[in-house]
Amino acid sequence: MERSRRARQKPATIHDVARLARVSKSTVSNVIRDVPGVNPETRERVQEAIRTLEYRPNVVARQLVQQRTTLLGIVIGDLSNPFYAEMAKFVESFAAAHGYQLMFCNTQVDENTELDGIRSLIEHRVAGLLFLAYAGDAESARQAVGEQLPIVFLTCDAGWGDVVAVDDFAAARAGTQHLIDLGHRRIAYFADTVHEARAERARQGGYALALQEAGLTPSILRWHDRPQLVEAGGSICTIQTALTAPERPTAIFAANDLHAVDILDAADQASLRVPEDLSVVGFDDIAISRIARINLTTIAQPKEALARLAVDLIVGRIGGKVQGAHQRHSLPFTLLQRRTTGPSPAP
Incomplete structure (x- = not known):
């Protein structure tokens, strides 16, 4: 009954707490902010008054005073x-x-x-x-x-x-080198069309340097109209066409895991076996990449x-x-x- 009566009344203020605890408003404020130096007995009396009145500090007002x-x-x-x-x-x-x-x-x-x-x-x-x-x-x-x-x-x-x-350049270089070490010579990079520019340039740069050091030619894929059309070598085609063309890539380094999963799905639709026909490396190590059915090779960010x-x-x-x-x-x-x-x- 007492709780119901209080609920119909106006919320308790800091002045109400100070009055019940027989202290000043600044003392109540110090207790709320856990400022050291308040007498333990006084602190307990203020805290008891807060509990009795069910006082809730006005966080917004306090922050306005503090200017942040x-x-x-x-x-x-x-x-x-x-x-x-x-x-x-x-x-x-x-x-x-x-x-x-x-x-x-x-x-x-x-x-x-x-x-x-x-x-x-x-x-x-x-x-x-x-x-x-x-x-x-x-x-x-x-x-x-x-x-x-x-x-x-x-x-x-x-x-x-x-x-x-993380060092996006070094990470992409390492992921691409992993594919080179496995014997792949036609390795494409699947660019992220929505990633912020500097990180995307770094990842693509690491990929390109690894290929350059191995005497290989870069090949860039990017979405043109997701989830079907991609841009490859200046032309627009379906993603399945890009993956099954005569000079198709045997491996793809994707700018992120989400794109890598897209590639895995497209490879399945094109009847390509992974990794027997196509190897795929992602970037990020998102939760879905660790699912047993996907089990994606990837660059893990901590x-x-x-x-x-x-x-x-x-x-x-x-x-x-x-x-x-x-x-x-x-x-x-x-x-x-x-x-x-x-x-x-x-x-």
Whole structure:
């Protein structure tokens, strides 16, 4: 009955707590913020008053006074790629451990949507921005943010914030070299048409260098109209045609696991055996790549370690514990050899 009566009344205020606990408003505030130096008996009396009145601190008001929130903005380019969902999950967990919540901006791979999203995050007074990718022009995004916020680029890089990532160039080179070592000579690269430009260039560059060192010719495939048509050698054809042409690739290095799974599906439709007729390497090690039926050979990014370091870095910037020039952290990748790669088929 007492609880019902209170529910019909106005919510308790900090003044109500102070009055019941026989302390000042500032003392209540110190107890709520866990400021050291409050007498233990006083602290207990305030906490008892909070419980009795079922007082809930006004978080928004407190953050306005402090001129910052406990929100982190996170910019994601393509939520259809499970890699970003997995990364966001880790970021959310580590941010919560620091007392921060996430506010998401899904750019849908559109520059205008991205800029609008960034501006909205800033208007909501986020304390910092984490970029998992960016869809449009990096300079436009930089101008939208200005010098207002700490910025961390996680698994990507735009050159105007802290960076936490793997070495995309070296990783793609290692994945391609794995195929070369298996005897493949016609190795195609399946480009990611929605990946942020700098990381995509690095991955394609690592692939091209590995081929160049082996005296082989690069071949680039990319979606023209997913999930059927691809662009290959300047012409448009079905993905099955590209995989079964007379000079077809015997191996494909995909820019990400999602594209690699697309290739596996197309190979199945074209009656190509994997890895006997076609070897496939992905990038990211998303959860689906580890399913026994897929068992994809891939470049594994240390997602949990990347997320932990990125959150620690941005929280350090926000709190002033990390200062100075932008930092660059390159974490090690791992080539995981699974079922989708094998020796090149006989001519």
